[in-house]
Amino acid sequence: MYRVIIIGAGIVGLSIARVLSRFENLKITVIDKNPDVGWGVSKANTSIIHPCHEEDPDKHPLRTKLCLEGHNIWYKWVRELDIPNRWPGEIIVATNEDEYHVLKHYLELARRNNVPGVRIVDGEELFKLEPSINRSSIAGLYAPSAGSIDPVQACIALAENNVDNGVRFVLGEKVVDIVVKDKHVKEVVTNNNVYEADIVINAAGLFADEIARMVGINDYIIYPRRGQYILFDKTASPKPDKIIHTTPTPKTKGVYVLKTIEETLLIGPTAEDLSIEEKEANIVTKEGISFILENAKKIIEKLPPMNLVIRTFTGIRPEPPNGSYILRFHEEPWGFVEAAGIRSPGLTAAPAIAYYIKNLISQHIDLKLKKKWIRIRKGIIKIKDLSRIERNNLIKQNPKYGRIICQCMGVSEAEILEAINRMRKIGVKETTLDGIKFRTHSMYGRCQGTFCRPLISLIVSRETGLEPWKVSFKGGNSTYGIGFVKELFMKR
Ligand SMILES: Cc1cc2nc3c(=O)[nH]c(=O)nc-3n(C[C@H](O)[C@H](O)[C@H](O)COP(=O)(O)OP(=O)(O)OC[C@H]3O[C@@H](n4cnc5c(N)ncnc54)[C@H](O)[C@@H]3O)c2cc1C
Incomplete structure (x- = not known):
């Protein structure tokens, strides 16, 4: 069994985890410094699955190839993972x-x-x-052939499917060092723990150069x-x-x-x-x-x-330097793998990058396919997307689908509860408002959460035991003011 640590729960790290989770002799852990998945570069982009006629095969042959392959894989993955998508051209x-x-x-x-x-x-x-x-x-x-997907929902879908296939997530821990012994990677050190590793995959987006420097690789800057x-x-x-x-x-x-x-x-x-x-x-x-x-x-x-x-x-x-993706398996330190400098069209290319990295690893170790691997993941049911009959049936089964919390986007209490459960499933330690927003699209509409945020905070408080004024946008101290109001109130 090889212990694989992927640094970075962005679209690239999560795609790599999906492809590697098919092998029974890999034990995979994904580590990210953010409290949730997809909160790095993958969160804020144009969301296009590019047709790839803007890639020049003379200047960037590998990027062009991966863009074209990735585009085709997304057609399949959006269906298998139930990722919101459209293909308007x-x-x-x-x-x-x-x-x-x-x-x-x-x-x-x-x-x-x-x-x-x-x-x-x-x-x-x-x-x-x-x-x-x-x-x-x-x-x-x-x-x-141009399309668009919801990039954060894509990350969430991949993470949920990865968990179904045995991948472990460590969220909210920053990698601060990588220990090399006898010219092999040995340990990944975070601000909180030490994790043993035989293979370390650097998918740290903007910070991949800093991770590379931890093992003495100094030949690029992002x-x-x-x-x-x-x-x-x-x-x-x-x-x-x-x-x-x-x-x-x-x-x-x-x-x-x-x-x-x-x-x-x-x-x-x-x-x-x-x-x-x-x-x-x-x-x-x-x-x-x-x-x-x-x-x-x-x-x-x-x-x-x-x-x-x-x-x-x-x-x-x-x-990355010259706009070229850095995809390599290092012999020294052995087991350090890089998926770095993944600039645009990285969202499009991510699934193909994952297969490329799998092929690099398979040149160094014998990968054994699992007998059973879960290909399919279903997303949260959205009450607003259902027909009147479907809606009524669902509300009969669970009246919380009938309690609309976010009026702008038509999101029900049941969807918010489902989001909270799904966050727990992938190892999110602190339920955040942004985590709920990305999963349900509540707080996405005209009022940007002005009306529904307090209600959602109360639901989070009820489900997690966190005091309502401590419910935060992005974890830690990023509360949105209720705490401040409470302090003023108490001082009076
Ligand atoms: C403005 C813009 C528009 C774009 N438009 C498109 C587009 O339309 N189509 C397209 O195909 N591509 C597009 N892209 C490119 C695409 O978004 C990126 O290529 C892709 O998201 C990169 O994913 P990643 O997983 O490499 O990086 P990230 O998503 O950043 O993931 C890296 C992760 O590593 C974590 N991390 C970093 N350092 C550490 C550490 N020390 N310890 C633990 N974790 C760490 C971060 O928290 C982060 O979550 C666009 C990018 C931008 C910015």
Whole structure:
């Protein structure tokens, strides 16, 4: 039996855990410093499963291959793991002659990468294909295979399925050291514990370079590249059905305008190179917001009014040297494996990266397939997605489905209770509001939780024994003010 420790419960680490959990001679533990899964880079991105006609096979042959393979695996995984998804296709919109030439370049890449159905569309056909595109646009490159998934729900689904297949999770512990003995990895040290390991997989996203340095590997630095977003309420219109975006640049795939899985309107991101000290600079800036609005306006006929903005947020890309993924099994120290520098299209490529890492490991140890492996996971039943008859039947069985807690998103008490149970199942030590939000999409709507958060806190308090004013957004001290109000009240 080989003890495998995966550092990082992002989309990459969790995908690797899924693929490795098929082997009976691996005992897998996933460690993450966050209190829950998917709270790193995987939480805040554009959520596109890219068709991969924007990947250049000459510059990045491995990235291109993994993007194409990952895209195909997601078709299967979203069904097996019940991950919210949609496959509307995407259009790169050209607004002038220069951009039209850019379309031709990506059309050629589509041909070389064998991306199906990609074609240039112009004139009335363009506006018929996507009526919300700005009428001054001159053409678009349509890629019908583009899709979008809910990235945090994907992480949660993978984690739940991993637990069903024997993977253990250690959440809320930061890896601070890796002990090497006789040129082999031996122990992973966290701020709380020491875990013995025969194989250590570094899937630590933005911090993979810091993990590598713990075993003396110094040959790369991961730089942060920030992306800011604006999210509009689901009543905002127009909302393109197709995913549309401006022409890509060497740094980014452009500014996107898309309808999210929850039918809100998302625009962004920016692409700002930050310094090495700014890996956690999750701030939204005035310049960033102006940049997004200016670019989005070029390709969409009309932007919704700003009073329909419900949130602005930021994601930070882990940029490796030359944009190349770092995927390797080290002989020295033996057993140190890296899935590092997974920048965009890392969400798309993650399942293929997982198989690539499995193949690297299988070159060093004999992997034995399990006789029984659970492929399927079911998500939380959402009362709002059911027909009237189904809804009534469910409420008869469990009246808590009839008690709607989040009015904006139509989320019931039963769904919140289910989320709390599922968090326990994967080893979440402290039930957080964000954990409930990502699992149920409560607090996602127009009021962003202003109305339902106190009710949800009371439910969490009842179920966990935590005092309501200690229920936090993200664990620890990140309470949202009830505690402060209580303190003021007591002082009076
Ligand atoms: C703005 C933006 C837009 C993007 N858009 C897309 C897109 O549309 N499509 C697409 O395919 N890709 C996209 N990407 C890329 C994609 O999001 C990433 O490639 C992917 O999420 C990387 O996943 P990861 O698992 O490597 O990293 P992470 O999700 O960051 O996971 C790493 C984990 O390691 C943990 N960790 C770090 N250090 C330690 C430590 N010392 N101890 C314990 N745990 C540790 C972190 O807490 C984190 O949870 C985008 C990225 C950004 C930022």
